[in-house]
Amino acid sequence: MRKFILVILIPSAMEEIVSMNWDVLEIPLRKPFKIAFETMDTYRGVIVKICTEKYCGYGEAAPAPRITGDTVASVVAALERFKPMLIGRNPIKIGKIMDDLNSSLLGTPSAKAAIDFALFDILGQKMDTPLKDLLGGKKEKIETSLTVDIGDLNYTLQHARKLLDAGAKVLKVKIGLNPEEDVERIKAIRKMTDAKIRVDGNQGYSLKTAMKVLKEIEKYDIEFAEQPIPAHEIDNLKILRENVDIPIIADESVHNSLDVLRLIGKVDGINIKLMKSGGIYEAMKMASIARTAGMKIMIGCMIETHVGIAAGTHFALGIGADYADLDGYWDLTKQPYLGVKYKDGYNSVPDKAGLGIIPQ
Numbered sequence: 286m287r288k289f290i291l292v293i294l295i296p297s298a299m300e301e302i303v304s305m306n307w308d309v310l311e312i313p314l315r316k317p318f319k320i321a322f323e324t325m326d327t328y329r330g331v332i333v334k335i336c337t338e339k340y341c342g343y344g345e346a347a348p349a350p351r352i353t354g355d356t357v358a359s360v361v362a363a364l365e366r367f368k369p370m371l372i373g374r375n376p377i378k379i380g381k382i383m384d385d386l387n388s389s390l391l392g393t394p395s396a397k398a399a400i401d402f403a404l405f406d407i408l409g410q411k412m413d414t415p416l417k418d419l420l421g422g423k424k425e426k427i428e429t430s431l432t433v434d435i436g437d438l439n440y441t442l443q444h445a446r447k448l449l450d451a452g453a454k455v456l457k458v459k460i461g462l463n464p465e466e467d468v469e470r471i472k473a474i475r476k477m478t479d480a481k482i483r484v485d486g487n488q489g490y491s492l493k494t495a496m497k498v499l500k501e502i503e504k505y506d507i508e509f510a511e512q513p514i515p516a517h518e519i520d521n522l523k524i525l526r527e528n529v530d531i532p533i534i535a536d537e538s539v540h541n542s543l544d545v546l547r548l549i550g551k552v553d554g555i556n557i558k559l560m561k562s563g564g565i566y567e568a569m570k571m572a573s574i575a576r577t578a579g580m581k582i583m584i585g586c587m588i589e590t591h592v593g594i595a596a597g598t599h600f601a602l603g604i605g606a607d608y609a610d611l612d613g614y615w616d617l618t619k620q621p622y623l624g625v626k627y628k629d630g631y632n633s634v635p636d637k638a639g640l641g642i643i644p645q
């Protein structure tokens with residue numbers, strides 16, 4: 286007897302990842318960028334593109350060796366390891382994919398962030414919705430600080446003037462190298478403008494120096510002070526917070542949700558950077574813990590292209606962050622991608638599905 290086998294082909298509702306590619310970028314900065322622990326003159330990062338048959342999502346890794354513990358070389362090695370774990374997967378199952386990447390390799394948060402952004406970009410495109418709305422849709426625009434890095438008084442005033450002329454409503458002034466000069470710089474900027482001033486010590490001071498400097502600049506109406514002391518000095522952050530009248534925001538002390546738990550009651554808020562957290566999936570947990578604990582939420586960035594800053598802006602808008610510092614592309618001499626809009630001190634995103642990245 287002859288047997289017949291009937292094969293019926295049903296188009297699959299699931300769309301799988303068919304390719305993942307990346308480009309290493311090296312873009313000189315318009316001028317050296319100086320903070321307490323380093324001076325940078327070139328941005329080095331990796332742009333990742335993940336595609337299904339129908340959609341392509343973009344992501345970016347902006348490794349900051351002294352903060353995230355990764356480099357361009359380690360990001361590329363991580364991406365090579367992750368690629369076979371992604372091909373053939375359903376890109377919408379972001380939580381499961383990120384859990385698998387985390388189980389496979391400790392660290393390399395910026396490589397994981399790049400994949401996470403690309404997956405969320407695909408999700409947004411599939412839903413035909415801007416990512417910010419999928420993440421909560423709480424804001425349409427957010428005030429961003431523009432950064433005055435470290436330099437002499439003359440440089441500080443010239444640079445601050447330039448940023449104010451560009452519409453800055455908030456100046457983030459880098460401090461942490463020279464206490465006397467820092468106080469003079471803040472005093473001079475306050476004399477020049479009524480704009481909000483926040484300061485960032487990038488771990489540069491001891492507790493004693495931080496206490497002294499912050500007390501001296503209290504009278505200049507400082508919005509908050511970011512990470513004035515070393516990252517591991519969690520208990521000293523609490524002492525600082527109890528002794529000065531400027532709110533304290535943790536940055537280098539907080540990378541992931543476990544760090545947020547450790548900081549409850551010790552700082553007024555946290556600076557979430559998607560390059561530290563390994564992307565949006567982990568950052569959502571961080572934001573939930575911080576909100577529940579009554580902490581302020583700031584969304585920050587590294588030096589990044591529009592791809593990373595767009596992800597940060599969508600996230601900040603979606604969850605309704607309290608503060609944003611999303612100016613990481615300002616000093617790049619080239620913008621190979623567009624995705625974020627800046628106008629009169631505010632960041633917003635174009636009305637496009639997903640992250641809305643446009644390669645130039």
Ligand SMILES: [Mg+2]
Nearest residue numbers: 485511512536
């Ligand atoms: Mg900071």
